[in-house]
Amino acid sequence: MATITSKSSKLSSRGQVVIPADIRKKMNLNSGDKLNFKIDDFGQLTINKLPTDNDWQKLIAEIPVEKVVKDKDGKVDAKKSPDFAAWMSGNDDAY
Known part of the structure; x- marks a missing residue:
């Protein structure tokens, strides 16, 4: 069974949220990374890291030619x- 990490953070007056350090580390998030926010019909928010140019280059390099x-x-x-x-x-x- 997958381990679920749950942390809380406070929303600032400017709408900003700090992602806790252990979650940033687990998701390999770094300054400048782009994130995607998705909310479903039940109000569940999902945040995903978008692939970087390097991620795409690695993926493409693995495709047989x-x-x-x-x-x-x-x-x-x-x-x-x-x-x-x-x-x-x-x-x-x-x-």
Whole structure:
């Protein structure tokens, strides 16, 4: 079962809230990070850290890259681009 961390903070007259240090550390929040605020139909507020440029770069770096080669008829050459051909055919077992 997940551990739930609960802390309270006071809203300032300017609408600002201090996020407690242990929560900032747990969420890896740093000065300048962007946050997303969402409220549901029950009035439940959720705050999420938005991905940084570095987060996106790391994610993109993990995506496998395969050059797509076409044959003389303009169709994907399955021998030279096997993962792409399998993906296009819906054969998930191939990769």
